């Protein structure tokens with residue numbers, strides 16, 4: 001069955017259909033998904049604009065009830081959703097299940113959060129005048145998401161948008177329309193009025209710009225590459241739209257001499273290689289002080305040798321495929337560049353031949369650890385977005401901190417240490433939006449702010465109650481008593 005776009009409360013055929021394929025088994029076609037064009041995008045944006053008056057005044061109970069129903073249904077269908085997610089994106093089944101449960105919890109969190117929206121009453125500097133500060137919905141939000149979290153990232157943008165009374169036009173990544181389509185179906189059946197939420201599938205190169213530049217769209221929330229994000233920011237600045245961007249990372253994980261070695265190795269293995277390293281929060285630079293350097297590399301390489309690479313749906317798989325052939329090529333190209341620049345392979349470094357179906361091999365890359373790298377090498381400056389991490393040897397904590405901060409990015413930063421002094425100093429001085437002490441740089445809670453600094457993020461934070469900074473607009477009202 002072909003899967004259609006959801007516009008103004010009804011399912012609409014696309015101008016064409018695209019195949020959704022399984023990266024573990026590229027001969028496995030999951031389904032045919034609608035591809036919208038600019039005309040269909042225009043209809044969706046106008047439908048959302050028309051629905052705004054009703055939804056923005058629907059009342060918080062109606063909004064809360066709808067979000068609760070969505071969260072409950074996601075959780076009830078978690079196994080079905082996790083299977084589809086693992087099949088289309090390549091996360092392992094347990095990782096996919098975790099992501100689906102996170103999405104369900106996010107909708108339930110915002111079901112409560114929209115009941116807690118508050119304002120302020122302040123005295124005026126003018127006698128007899130009252131000042132009231134309230135938050136109002138922004139309007140229609142254009143939501144553009146990447147392929148690496150096909151349901152959690154849409155959830156953490158769509159849920160607060162709807163909670164605070166906005167309407168939505170949602171464009172998921174073309175590589176992973178399946179989970180997005182089921183999410184849209186669940187939202188559609190939650191009882192929200194037609195046009196409040198619209199799903200428009202298709203290529204970013206075709207409908208991305210029409211979405212961002214559409215006059216009915218008041219704000220854009222985007223997660224993806226720095227290149228596309230920067231272009232969207234410029235377009236939004238030109239038309240005066242609110243914009244929120246979450247982009248890349250080159251996250252440092254510092255390991256000090258006094259770290260618990262086993263703990264440090266485990267958290268590095270998790271944050272560098274799990275989810276195939278396809279996380280903006282993945283640790284890709286392991287900055288290790290000289291007293292533990294040799295032991296750390298040997299222990300991490302031994303841990304990596306036990307990681308099972310293979311079919312995302314198979315029991316026992318630790319590391320699934322790259323999401324696409326293009327992403328696999330990008331991973332391998334970065335490894336080659338690092339070797340040319342003088343790095344050595346401590347583990348991995350090659351594609352893994354693994355035929356999970358009858359035909360073409362999946363897009364598997366061995367988890368790869370590169371040793372002998374320096375901060376200036378491209379491997380330590382550019383985001384790879386695959387199961388590839390490099391080790392940088394440093395003298396001491398001070399040099400480790402300086403190297404950690406020597407990057408254009410600033411999303412997540414971690415330290416493995418038993419020193420309270422160094423942990424405390426790192427928390428204060430790491431130039432990142434999120435700092436982890438003895439925890440992986442990836443894998444965050446759903447109810448607290450998420451986002452970074454420098455080239456990693458732009459605009460207000462996502463998630464938790466901080467999400468209201470983007471999804472509401474402040475009004476200051478003066479009344480003469």
Ligand SMILES: NC(=O)C1=CN([C@@H]2O[C@H](COP(=O)(O)OP(=O)(O)OC[C@H]3O[C@@H](n4cnc5c(N)ncnc54)[C@H](OP(=O)(O)O)[C@@H]3O)[C@@H](O)[C@H]2O)C=CC1
Nearest residue numbers: 145146172173174203204208209224225228247248280385
């Ligand atoms: N920080 C993060 O969470 C992520 C970072 N990345 C980084 O980005 C790299 C490339 O990944 P990729 O998915 O291609 O990232 P992109 O930035 O190309 O895609 C992200 C989203 O933007 C859409 N898009 C593409 N072009 C435009 C446009 N001109 N206007 C508006 N929207 C557009 C995409 O659509 P479509 O895919 O349909 O073309 C997708 O929905 C990765 O290798 C990684 O380094 C990627 C994913 C997440």
Ligand SMILES: O=C(O)CCC(=O)C(=O)O
Nearest residue numbers: 278279280281442443444
């Ligand atoms: O690490 C996480 O939990 C979230 C990562 C993420 O949002 C991303 O990779 O895009």
